[in-house]
Amino acid sequence: MKRILIPTDFSDNAWNAILYAIELFHHIPCEFYILNVYTLTSTSLVTTISSQKVGQMYDTVKKESKKGLVSIQENLKNSKVYSHHHFISVSKQGEPVDEIRQFVIEKRMDLIIMGTQGATGAKAIFLGSVTHKVVKTIKSCPVLVIPQGFYFDRLKAVGFATNFKRIFYKSEIDPIISLANMYGGIIRMIEIYKEPSLSPTQNYNANSLEHYFKNKPHEFHVLPDFDTIEKGIQAFIEELEIDMLVMINYQHSFIERLTREPVIKKMVFRTKVPLMVIPADEY
Secondary structure, three states, X not given: OEEEEEEOOOOHHHHHHHHHHHXXXXXXXXXXXXXXXXXXXXXXXXXXXXXXXXXHHHHHHHHHHHHHHHHHXXXXXXXOOOOOEEEEEEEEEOOHHHHHHHHHHHHXXXXXXXXXXXXXXXXXXXXXXXXXXXXXXXXXXXEEEEOOOOOOOOOOEEEEEOOOOOOOOHHHHHHHHHHHHHHOOEEEEEEEEOOOOOOHHHHHHHHHHHHHOOOOOEEEEEEEOOOOHHHHHHHHHHHOOOOEEEEEEOOOOHHXXXXXXXXXXXXXXXXOOOEEEEEOOOO
16 A cells, blocks of 8 residues: 655645545555644744743644644545545644654655645745755655646656666666556656767666666657756656656756755746656665
8 A cells, every 4th residue: 555645734735735646546545644744933932932822822733733634634525535545634743844754754655745835924834945845855755746736637648857877776767667557658758968969878877767668658858958957847848748747866966956946946836747856766
């Protein structure tokens, strides 16, 4: 049974991520953990009031967290769900990214699914900066980011953006193959080049991908260098009608540039299709 973590701030985007997850895995038995992490965001306020008052404030946000999770469970009962899907609500106090990281390790999650932007005001803190940080820092499982207002459709084409400059490991490629297996879609690999031809190392690594994908429909695509990587990838998505984009997050690669401001916000917050970031196998 697949174990999937869906952090929530009770915004529309967080709810949309839940609905997307349900439909993406509609034919696969899953345990969905709906996690809300609550904390007092105004540290300056906390330092100026009594410890008793702080305790009362924490009790209030704790109750709001549990109340919000109950509401999600009620909404699920009134939505299209599947008998082989199970939903577990979890309320935790702490810093969101730290709690998400610890939860993923302790519960051995297979995947994290998050929305891109939260609601306005305080809620935007969670599905804004937290999604950004989770994508950059989680190393134990892939993170799937769902754009605002994006609704599930069958995965006809999965895009894989890479520069072919490092060897690929089976653990990194397995999530991509799994996506292709689920819906029989084509895997489209893309290199945004600075040179018109691949180096011997890039050719070797491209051939290793050919081996991994030999039993799956796949194609290689090369696009000329754009002003920014983000523009090139967005063009790739539009021209080839990509339904989900996949990247591997490893050191000393072009994706490192995607984890620096402001490009990460453009890709994570503005991507037009779901974005899956797979942590590199560094061992």
